[in-house]
Amino acid sequence: MKNNTQTKNNTQSRGKKAGKIIAALMVFVLGGALFANWYINSAGLPFSVSGTTKEDDLGQAQYVSATTAQSDYFKESRLKREKTRDNTMSELNAVIDNDKASNEQKKSAVDTYAKLSERAQLESDIETLICAKGVSNCIVVLGDKSCEVVVPASELNDTLALQIKEIVSNKAQTDAEHITVSSIK
Numbered sequence: 001m002k003n004n005t006q007t008k009n010n011t012q013s014r015g016k017k018a019g020k021i022i023a024a025l026m027v028f029v030l031g032g033a034l035f036a037n038w039y040i041n042s043a044g045l046p047f048s049v050s051g052t053t054k055e056d057d058l059g060q061a062q063y064v065s066a067t068t069a070q071s072d073y074f075k076e077s078r079l080k081r082e083k084t085r086d087n088t089m090s091e092l093n094a095v096i097d098n099d100k101a102s103n104e105q106k107k108s109a110v111d112t113y114a115k116l117s118e119r120a121q122l123e124s125d126i127e128t129l130i131c132a133k134g135v136s137n138c139i140v141v142l143g144d145k146s147c148e149v150v151v152p153a154s155e156l157n158d159t160l161a162l163q164i165k166e167i168v169s170n171k172a173q174t175d176a177e178h179i180t181v182s183s184i185k
Helices: 002-043 070-097 103-132 158-172
Strands: 047-050 063-066 139-142 147-152 179-184
Touching (some): 103 147
Antiparallel strands (some): 139 147
């Protein structure tokens, strides 16, 4: 009788450990997705520091200039976004397919997967609509309650900025004050 109770306790203990591991994995995946969103929004432009030497003071201001052409910027940004999404989707699929994951964990992974898929489609739709206005290239990054749009500087004007905000507002149900339209030279 004692062995049967110990076996039952060991099985429950393993199940709890597996649940904790899966929960930690989900937190890691969601954290990665949040980091990727932050990275794309705040550090998406590739910069290089020019004119520095080893003798420069650490506190001294440095000249920073963008060194990547527009087309490379848009291509690299999309590649980073897709790579991050693909990794996140793979990790969510691993949770969904894991027999040891609880129904709650699987449901959470399915919900997150669906939300990310919907966001990717929405970003693509918005990019298509913006390009239909005559913009040669753009990148759209949707947050939970915000949106960042980057277009070529030579094409951005007040009228286009208003059109972009209207497109995003209508398509993504985002308030205009939470939509940022930026340009790249």
